[in-house]
Amino acid sequence: MNFSKNLKKNVSVLKKMLSSDDITFIDVKVGNEDGTIVFVNDLTDKESLGKLVLQPLADLAESVSADSVESAVLSPEKERIKTAEELAKNVAAGSAALVVNGLSEAFSLGFTKFEKRAIAEPPTSTVIKGPREGFVESMPVNVSLIRRKLKTPDLHIEQLKIGKYSVTPVSLVYVDGIADAELVRDIKQKLNGINLDAVLDSSYVAKFLGGHKTSVFKQVGNTEKPDILAARILEGRVAVLVDGSPIALTVPYLLIEDFQSPGDYYNSSYSATLARILRIFAVCISILLPAFFVAAELFHLQLIPLAFLLTIVNSIKGIPLSPSYEMFFTLLIFEILNEASVRMPKYVGMVVSIVGGLVLGETAVTAGIISAPALMIIALSGICLYTVPELEQSFSVIRLLFLVIGGSIGGYGLILLSATFIVYLTSFENFSTPLTAPFSPLVPNDLKDGIYKSFFAEQHLRPLSLKNSNKVRFKIKEKD
C-alpha cells in the first residue's frame, strides 16, 4: 500500500503491520511538521539515532520536503520507501523508519545494532602457525574480515535476501576477473531458486547449491577462516556468506580440498605433503580396516600372518558374537560415545571419556563381550576419521556400508563396493567441475597442490580444474 501525505493514516497502517510489543513508535518534530520514528527496540542503536536523526530533524528550519529531510538526516544508510509493506520489512530487519506528515514517502535508516560474538579461532580448524581469526555470525563483520585480506576494488560482494520469513541476507563474494562469470550467474540462479521459510544457517543454502540431492558426499566446500576463504576466492571459487552463520561456503568443491589443512600453507612443503599423505592413509584405514578385518576373519584367514592369527584366535575365544556382529557392536558403542560427548555439557565430558573409553572398553573386553583387536580397530578407525574432520559425517556412513558388505560378502564385496565408489565419484560433477579432480580427470598442473604441496613459487597457474577466467597467478621471470 502506498503512503499518503497524512501522517496519522500512515502510522495507523504501520501499527497494524508492526503490532509486536518490541516495536516502538515515537512522535518527533521535523522542522515545523510532525513525524514518527519506528524501530525495533532491541535491534536499533538508539544513541546514534538520537544524535544523527532526531537532533538534525529538530533543527530543520527550512520548509519540510523529502529532499530537505533526506539531506538533514546524517545516517550513512538511508533509503526512500514508497510502500508500507516495504518499510515494515526494513523495520523488522532492524532499520529505523521515519514517516513525516505531508510527505508521501517514508525513510528507512540503517541503525541496526545487536550483540555479536567476538572474533575467535574456529574450533574446527585450529592452526599452530598462521592467522587465528575466524568468521562470526555477523555478515558485516565477516565481510570486513575478507576485505582486510583482499584490498582490491575487484572484490565483488553481491547481496541477496533469502527466506520468506527470515529474509536472511546472503552474499556472493568473488574476485571479478578471476571468477568465471558463468559460474557466478549459475550460483545466483540457484540461490534465487531457494524457496524456504527461513535460512538459519549456511548449511541450508549448501543443500541447494549441490546438484545431487541424495549424495552422501559433500558438494560444497566450507571454511570458517577468512585467510582460507581469500585463498579459495583467488583460485577462482565463489564464496557464499549467510548472515547468522560463521561457516562460509565455497563453490566449486573438490574432494581433495578437505584433505588440505589450513596449516599446510604456513608450514614447509615437505611437512605439508607428509601430513596430506598421512590424512589420506588415515582415512583409508578408518573406512577399510574394520571391514577388511571382519572379511579376513570370516572369509580370508590366509590374509593374516600366522602369529597374528594365533593372537586373534586367542582373543576371540569365548566371545559370544560373530566377528561382524562384534565389530558392529563395538562401532555402535563408539558412535554412542561420540554422539554423547558432542552433546554433553563440557564438565561431564571428561567423565564420559574416562567411563566410556577406558572403563567400558576395558570391562567389555574383560567380560568377554568383545575382543581386544576389535576394540583397538574401532578406536583406531574412530581416531583416524578425525584427521579429516570436514568429511567425518560422509565417511562414517561409508565405513558402516563397507562393514556391512565386508561382513556379508567379504573381500570381493569390498572390491566391488570400492569400484562402485570409484565410478560414482569420478562421474560426480557440480558446476561442471569433477569432484575428484585433479586426479580423475588428471590435471597435471593442479597436482602441485594436491597430495603433494609444492612451493608457492612453482604454483604460477591457478587451479585448472576449476572454472576461472584468469589462469595465471603470476608470470615466471626468465633467467638471464
Added chain:
Amino acid sequence: MIKKSLKTRQICFFFIAFMPVVKFFMMPSVMANSAGRDEWLSCIINVLLDFATLAALVFAFRNVKTNFFSLSENTLGKVGSKIVYALYAVYFLMKAYVPIAEQRDYVELTLYSTLPNVLDFMPFMLLAFYFAQKKLRVIGRVSDVVWVLSASAYLLMFSLAVSNAEFDLLLPVGKTPFNKIAQGSFYALNWFGDAAYFIFFVGEYEHKKGDCAKSVISNLIAALSVRVFGGIFYRTFSSIAFRQRYALTEMSKYSSVINNVGRFDYLAIFFLLLASAFSAAVPLYFASKLAVKIVGCNSPKIKTAVSATVFILYTAALLLFKEYNASIEKFMKEYGGYAFLLFGNVLPVVFAFTFSKGATKNAIPAH
C-alpha cells in the same frame, strides 16, 4: 574448467589398467596347454596382431573428428548401422562371457568356500550395470585412477614371483611345432582383440600430434606386462603350468617373503580384481550402449530400461548356463576364435579405412 571429452592419456591408461588384467587368470594355462614352453610365442602372435590392428585404427582415424556412430550411419545408413551395432553387441556379450565366468569361478574357488555364488556374482553384475549407465568420459576417468592400482599390483606380483622363476626352462626356443603355437594363439583370441574398443573412442578425444604413438605404445606396455606375467608363470611351473588354472594366485605364493609375513600378495590380487571387475564390465558397457543405439531412443528412462533388459537377460543366461560352463569355455576356445578375430581385428580395420574416407570434421558426441 575441464573439457568433457576423453584425453589421449586416458585412452593410454585404459589399455594399461584394464586390458592386461583379464589375461592373468586362465589365459596363461590355456596357452601353456597348447604351446608348452613356447606359449610365449603364441602370446606374441596375438600381441602383434592387436598391435597392428590398433596401429591401423589410430592411423586411419587420425584426422577424424566424428564419432563411430555418426561415421557408421553416414557410410552404411541407419539400417546397415543397426545391423553392425547388433553384431557388435552380440560380440561384446560373447567376449565378456569367459572373463566374467573365470572371474566368478576364481573368486569362488580362491576367496570363498562357503558363500553361495550368487552373492559374489550378482554384485558384480550390479556394478557393471551401474557402470554402463555412465557416459564415455567416466571410462577415461576411472582409468585415470585404476591404472595406478593396476601398475603397482603388477610390480608387486612380478617382484614376488620372479625370484622363483627358472629362466632356463624357456630353452630351447621354438621346439614346439608351429601348429601348436598357432593353436595356442587361436585358443587365446577371446582375451585379445582389445584394439576394437578404440573405434568407440574415435571422435571423442582431442587429437594432438604424437597421440598415435602414445596409444600404440600404451597398448604395447599392456601387452608387455602380459608377456612378462606369462613368462614368469611358465618359468615358475614349467610342465605343470597348464594345470594351474588360476595363475594369479599361484604365482607369488612360493615367495619366501609370503612365508614370513602372510599372504600380503592378496593386496595386489585385490587391486587386480578391482581392475579386472572393470575390465570384464567394459564389453558389457559397450554392448549396453549398442543396444540403446539399436533401439534409438533419447529418453533416459527408456535407455536405462533397455540397458537393464540386456543385463537381466545376460545375468540369467550366465546363471542358467553355469552347469555347462566348461562346454561353453571349450566352444569359445575352439570355435569362438573366428568371431573374435573377425570382430576384434578384421572388421575394425575395414571400418577404419572405409568410414574415415567419408568422415566429416565436426565432432558429434556419442553418448
